[in-house]
Amino acid sequence: MDALVICIPLIPLIASAIIGFGHLFEVLSGETCENITADIAGWAISMCCLLSLALLGADLMGKNTGFYNAGLWLSSDTLDIQLNFITTGFNVRLAALFSVLLAIIVRFSINYMHRETGYHRFFFILSLFASAMLLLILSGNIVCTFIGWETAGLCSYLLIAYAYNRPIAVVNATRIFVTNRIGDAGFLLGAGLSYAWVDSINWNTINAASARLSVGEATSLALCFAIPAFAKSAQLPFTPWLAKAMEGPTPSSSVFYGAVMVHAGVYLIILLRPLFEHAPLAMAVIAIAGLLTASYSYVVGLTQTDVKSSLIFATSGQLGLMFLECGLGFWQLAAWHLCAHTVMRAYQFLTAPSLMHNVRSLSAETRPRNIPTWIYVASLQRFWLDPITDWALIKPLQGLAHDLSYFDDHIVDSFMGTPAPAIQAISSLAQLEEQLIGAKLEKASASVRAPSLRPVGNKPDNFAQGSGLAGKLTEWTAAILHWFEDRFVLRGIGKDAIIYGRRLGHIANIFEKSVLRPRYLVLFVLITLLVAF
Amino acid sequence: MANRPEVRTLLVNAGITIPADTWFIGAEHNTCNEEISWYDLDQLPTEHLSGFNTLQHELRHTQMMSAHERCRRLASAPRNPTPQQALAHIKERAADFSQIRPELGHATNASAVVGRRSLTQGAFFDRRVFLISYDPTQDPDGKILEGILLAVTPVGAGINLEYYFSTVNNERFGCGSKVPHNVTGFFGVMEGAGSDLRTGLPQQMVEIHEPMRLLIVVEAKTSVLEQIYARQESIREMVAGGWVQLSSKDPETGEIFLFQSGSFGTNQDFVHWQAEVKDLPVHKNSKDCYKNKILPVAPALIKQQLLDKPEQFGAL
Numbered sequence: 001m002d003a004l005v006i007c008i009p010l011i012p013l014i015a016s017a018i019i020g021f022g023h024l025f026e027v028l029s030g031e032t033c034e035n036i037t038a039d040i041a042g043w044a045i046s047m048c049c050l051l052s053l054a055l056l057g058a059d060l061m062g063k064n065t066g067f068y069n070a071g072l073w074l075s076s077d078t079l080d081i082q083l084n085f086i087t088t089g090f091n092v093r094l095a096a097l098f099s100v101l102l103a104i105i106v107r108f109s110i111n112y113m114h115r116e117t118g119y120h121r122f123f124f125i126l127s128l129f130a131s132a133m134l135l136l137i138l139s140g141n142i143v144c145t146f147i148g149w150e151t152a153g154l155c156s157y158l159l160i161a162y163a164y165n166r167p168i169a170v171v172n173a174t175r176i177f178v179t180n181r182i183g184d185a186g187f188l189l190g191a192g193l194s195y196a197w198v199d200s201i202n203w204n205t206i207n208a209a210s211a212r213l214s215v216g217e218a219t220s221l222a223l224c225f226a227i228p229a230f231a232k233s234a235q236l237p238f239t240p241w242l243a244k245a246m247e248g249p250t251p252s253s254s255v256f257y258g259a260v261m262v263h264a265g266v267y268l269i270i271l272l273r274p275l276f277e278h279a280p281l282a283m284a285v286i287a288i289a290g291l292l293t294a295s296y297s298y299v300v301g302l303t304q305t306d307v308k309s310s311l312i313f314a315t316s317g318q319l320g321l322m323f324l325e326c327g328l329g330f331w332q333l334a335a336w337h338l339c340a341h342t343v344m345r346a347y348q349f350l351t352a353p354s355l356m357h358n359v360r361s362l363s364a365e366t367r368p369r370n371i372p373t374w375i376y377v378a379s380l381q382r383f384w385l386d387p388i389t390d391w392a393l394i395k396p397l398q399g400l401a402h403d404l405s406y407f408d409d410h411i412v413d414s415f416m417g418t419p420a421p422a423i424q425a426i427s428s429l430a431q432l433e434e435q436l437i438g439a440k441l442e443k444a445s446a447s448v449r450a451p452s453l454r455p456v457g458n459k460p461d462n463f464a465q466g467s468g469l470a471g472k473l474t475e476w477t478a479a480i481l482h483w484f485e486d487r488f489v490l491r492g493i494g495k496d497a498i499i500y501g502r503r504l505g506h507i508a509n510i511f512e513k514s515v516l517r518p519r520y521l522v523l524f525v526l527i528t529l530l531v532a533f
Numbered sequence: 534m535a536n537r538p539e540v541r542t543l544l545v546n547a548g549i550t551i552p553a554d555t556w557f558i559g560a561e562h563n564t565c566n567e568e569i570s571w572y573d574l575d576q577l578p579t580e581h582l583s584g585f586n587t588l589q590h591e592l593r594h595t596q597m598m599s600a601h602e603r604c605r606r607l608a609s610a611p612r613n614p615t616p617q618q619a620l621a622h623i624k625e626r627a628a629d630f631s632q633i634r635p636e637l638g639h640a641t642n643a644s645a646v647v648g649r650r651s652l653t654q655g656a657f658f659d660r661r662v663f664l665i666s667y668d669p670t671q672d673p674d675g676k677i678l679e680g681i682l683l684a685v686t687p688v689g690a691g692i693n694l695e696y697y698f699s700t701v702n703n704e705r706f707g708c709g710s711k712v713p714h715n716v717t718g719f720f721g722v723m724e725g726a727g728s729d730l731r732t733g734l735p736q737q738m739v740e741i742h743e744p745m746r747l748l749i750v751v752e753a754k755t756s757v758l759e760q761i762y763a764r765q766e767s768i769r770e771m772v773a774g775g776w777v778q779l780s781s782k783d784p785e786t787g788e789i790f791l792f793q794s795g796s797f798g799t800n801q802d803f804v805h806w807q808a809e810v811k812d813l814p815v816h817k818n819s820k821d822c823y824k825n826k827i828l829p830v831a832p833a834l835i836k837q838q839l840l841d842k843p844e845q846f847g848a849l
Contacts (some may be wrong), residue, residue: 115608165715247724
């Protein structure tokens with residue numbers, strides 16, 4: 001039964017490929033093809049759901065070996081990346097649960113997205129996401145999990161920016177995408193370290209070998225994986241991205257941020273349970289981060305006035321509790337908490353649009369009284385986390401980018417020469433041909449007319465002409481000297497030299513000022529550190 | 534209220550006689566799922582029970598036919614369903630919370646007819662006309678009509694213009710697609726995590742609407758309408774401003790006059806409207822009028838039969 005596992009991520013992937021290519025080549029487009037797209041996505045996810053349930057059933061009956069290797073993907077020296085899957089325990093249970101929820105949400109979206117402009121795009125991304133998420137959960141090694149992790153992140157980005165005609169949606173999507181890249185750094189570092197220390201990138205091997213690792217190594221490795229978990233599951237300091245993600249269509253909010261994707265972080269921690277148990281410091285870190293996030297989300301959630309924001313802060317609060325549970329060692333509780341929360345939040349998000357039907361009587365006083373004003377203000381402002389990030393990270397980076405672009409424009413380009421503007425570039429072969437012929441003609445005519453028509457001042461000067469190497473060298477030297485003489489001596493020292501001098505002084509001042517800015521100091525410190533290690 | 538004997542006595546004194554075997558029942562028709570909720574059925578005298586059952590049976594038929602007629606404009610509804618299937622679909626649709634278009638609402642509304650019901654009897658209007666009962670023979674000075682128009686003009690125009698503007702510029706006057714909407718503060722919607730509150734109708738509600746101004750047809754003399762027009766500032770604003778179109782159908786001659794905005798008092802406001810006489814298609818029943826059609830249907834006539842019991846359709 002283990003072999004079934006390979007079909008689970010594969011079927012939605014095929015579906016997404018069909019929808020994606022169909023849409024790309026305009027085989028699937030418009031309202032008339034909606035049924036086809038919906039059928040493909042619906043059948044794929046249903047099949048995938050049945051297979052996950054079958055796998056779960058097999059696992060419960062003890063028919064699974066717990067591990068399935070589908071073959072070698074790539075190998076280099078001692079590094080072998082297998083295409084392998086975990087087919088037992090928590091992974092399978094979670095895969096079954098997620099695929100059921102995904103099937104429900106696909107079903108929901110078929111009605112919900114009817115006649116939307118991005119109908120086919122939506123189902124393409126949703127199917128791709130289903131595939132990525134199931135790969136993430138079932139994969140037996142870091143690399144495949146990472147592929148799933150990244151693809152899910154990409155799908156999230158694409159669906160937040162679903163309405164890409166709205167600037168705010170696009171800005172939020174990009175910001176979230178960038179925020180999540182911080183987690184990737186940790187993930188990749190973790191992958192590298194585990195290869196270096198454990199000689200393997202299989203989750204099972206890492207867990208088994210964690211007892212052999214020193215506490216320091218185990219802690220570093222655990223912390224490396226804690227960072228992507230924090231980023232994906234929106235733990236502090238990453239929490240604000242989750243609230244920005246509410247731009248996409250309701251079913252995608254439900255599946256990404258309510259039900260499935262945000263739980264990937266908790267899943268990763270639970271997966272690495274033996275490793276974390278050997279790293280008390282890492283346990284403490286996730287417990288503290290979880291506790292802080294839960295408190296933060298509770299306080300901020302109190303002042304949210306729209307349904308999706310309320311739900312999202314409730315979600316991050318619950319995720320915080322799961323991290324706390326993991327950190328305190330209640331692994332079973334965290335796993336159950338995850339499953340229960342997934343189901344409930346998916347339902348809540350799907351019913352969010354019909355909130356007004358479900359709220360029979362408006363309770364005017366739902367906010368607790370007697371909270372200090374500063375907490376209220378902090379809660380309204382979401383503890384200023386966004387402005388703080390802007391100030392501490394984005395502004396200096398933007399400044400750096402600005403300076404670099406200035407450097408490019410004014411220094412590099414003036415040395416290297418600017419590329420020709422696109423408008424003059426050759427855009428077709430015919431144009432190229434024409435230009436070649438035209439250029440020749442022009443040249444020919446130019447040479448014919450040259451002696452009489454060429455203006456004298458066009459070339460720097462040709463009072464000296466030589467041939468041969470020595471002759472040419474003399475010619476160039478003469479030309480340079482002539483230019484110098486012309487500019488500085490003949491035109492008078494009083495004019496150009498002073499202007500140049502001033503300009504130089506000004507540039508030196510700017511340079512001095514820029515160098516003393518904190519971002520450069522930080523940059524220099526970083527460079528020094530990098531060089532030192 | 535009118536069931537109470539003391540009220541009936543007072544009514545008789547005021548010259549209104551309600552037959553003793555008449556019983557009023559309050560009810561509410563949910564236009565989304567076709568459900569009819571009845572009020573105070575426990576007070577219904579037993580002798581009226583059989584009559585009530587007949588009424589319910591007929592209304593059941595009406596519900597099914599209404600559902601059937603609505604199904605043709607809904608893309609995910611079954612094509613050419615039986616009345617039972619249609620009603621089942623409409624009910625399911627109303628309860629399905631993934632359904633972003635639970636009902637058609639007032640989409641495709643085009644006209645409001647204020648007049649005797651005999652005026653529109655036997656005509657199929659494809660759900661496009663508001664019908665308001667009014668008998669001009671009972672109202673020589675137009676007092677009742679004035680009250681009706683004061684209600685119909687702003688309400689009808691409000692509904693119609695909301696659809697009109699949401700259709701012509703959905704992004705600005707409507708509220709765009711429902712898909713990214715986020716209920717805010719229990720009173721409005723915004724898009725995503727932060728936007729202005731959106732007003733107007735969502736794209737999903739106006740997809741099948743054809744923007745046009747409401748044509749109010751009143752069965753009354755133009756002179757009566759002119760008097761009301763002169764008296765009522767609010768009606769003048771709507772009609773003269775061109776927000777609605779007003780026309781009158783003379784209760785005696787049947788001639789139609791269309792109000793054309795001009796300086797009032799020159800008697801040029803109501804222009805005689807004459808179109809070539811055209812025979813409307815006649816169908817056996819309303820189902821035939823829209824058979825196999827999913828686009829708007831032009832008015833048609835339905836053959837009138839003198840029947841004691843409702844027509845029998847299909848498998849009913």
